[in-house]
Structure formats: structure tokens, C-alpha cells
Amino acid sequence: xxxxxxxxxxxxxxxxxxxxxxxxxxxxxxxxxxxxxxxxxxxxxxxxxxxxxxxxxxxxxxxxxxxxxxxxxxxxxxxxxxxxxxxxxxxxxxxxxxxxxxxxxxxxxxxxxxxxxxxxxxxxxxxxxxxxxxxxxxxxxxxxxxxxxxxxxxxxxxxxxxxxxxxxxxxxxxxxxxxxx
Numbered sequence: 001x002x003x004x005x006x007x008x009x010x011x012x013x014x015x016x017x018x019x020x021x022x023x024x025x026x027x028x029x030x031x032x033x034x035x036x037x038x039x040x041x042x043x044x045x046x047x048x049x050x051x052x053x054x055x056x057x058x059x060x061x062x063x064x065x066x067x068x069x070x071x072x073x074x075x076x077x078x079x080x081x082x083x084x085x086x087x088x089x090x091x092x093x094x095x096x097x098x099x100x101x102x103x104x105x106x107x108x109x110x111x112x113x114x115x116x117x118x119x120x121x122x123x124x125x126x127x128x129x130x131x132x133x134x135x136x137x138x139x140x141x142x143x144x145x146x147x148x149x150x151x152x153x154x155x156x157x158x159x160x161x162x163x164x165x166x167x168x169x170x171x172x173x174x175x176x177x178x179x180x181x
Contacts, residue, residue, distance in 0.1 A: 005065030008049035009073045012080045017050065019043050024050075024072060028079025030140040031120065035071055038064040043072070050076075078140040085149040086169040087135040090158065094166075096125045096133045103135065107156040107166070121148050134169065 011017055015028040024043055025034040037043065040055035041064055050072055054065040077083075089096055095106040103123055105113040117123050120141055126134040135152060139145045149168070158165035160176045167173065 003066075005052055005054070005062075005069045007069070008046075008051050009069060009076060011045075011048050011050065011076060015076055015080050017045060017076070019045065024075075026072075026075045026079050028076075028140070030079050030082050033075045033079060033141060035068075035075060037068055041065060041068050043068075074142045078142055082138055082140050083142045083145050085137045085145050087137070087149060087152055087166055088169050089133045089135070089166055091156075091164040094133065094156075094164075095127070096135050097127075098123050098125050098135075103152070105135075105152070105155065113155055115152065117148055118144060120144055 012028075015026060018025045018027075022037050022039065023034055024037060025032065038061075040061045042053050042055070044051050044053070052065060052069050052072070054061045089105075089107070091108060093106065093108060097104045101117045101119060101121075101123065103115045103117055103125070105115065107113060117137075121137055121139040121144060124136040124138070126136060137145050137149055153166045153168070156165045158167045158171075158173050160174060161178055163173050163175065
């Protein structure tokens, strides 16, 4: 039995869960999310918890059991608390600014990169003198925040020698030694 799939998902206060056919819709103060379930996974609501059960012991059903539980947990946590990712721009002349949902990045290319961000994701740029600029992404959808953050990081990945590029705040980079004389 899957250890993750076995544990029930607690429904926090202010969150409503609607289970219809093979989909689950979660509504909270920050937004609304819905997820299609695997055909062999069933969901029941008991005493403020969601309990997932699988139809068989096949390898795919066991894998889907844990996955669906994790997705539902992330949905409930997202509509009640939300998720935040912070990216740090490390490099001389690297800048970030935003106007509404348009993020303008200067990452050392001949032109600035202008990225339109989905309306579900709130973007904020923090620029303090003497510190690296930070891009803060906030949303109720964990997958969407991660996808936008990965896209921004993909424009200029951190290089292993000086560490210049776009990195997550708190990320430990593997540094290499330079040329030895």
C-alpha cells in the first residue's frame, strides 16, 4: 500500500470540496481548482478528510494513488494559503521590473526579455541597493507557479564558475574551480 496514498487529506477551514463523477473541485478564499482523477482511483469525504482508494494493486494504480493524493493536498493547501517562489538575479547589470503582469528582465543579452505572466500568478519585483534583484511569484496553483519560475530561470541558468544567472532563493549551486595555473 502506498504510504502517501494511504494518509488522508485534511480539508482546512473555509475550503469546500465537490466530488463529481471522476473529478474533484476545490474552492477557497484564494481561488478555485479542479482535477480529473485516474479512472481506478476513488475519493470519499469523511469527517473533514478526503480518503483515496485504488481499484487494484497494479504498478500504475499504486503510482496514481500517491500522485492523486499529492495533487489534491496541493490544491487544498493552494486555495487556503497559496504558494510562493522567489528568484534571485545574480550578475552585474541584471535587473527586473514589472508593470502589472508584464515582467521585464535585463539578463545581459542585447535586448530585454518581456514576459507576459498568467493572470492567476501575481508577480512582484524587489530591487534594493547593494543586493541582487528578486522576482517574487505568488499563486494558488502550485504547478503554474513552478512552471512560470522554471521558464524565467531558463532564460539564464546559473553557471557553475561564478554563479551568474537566475537562481531560486536559497538554492545551493555546485561550484567548479577555475583554470589552475
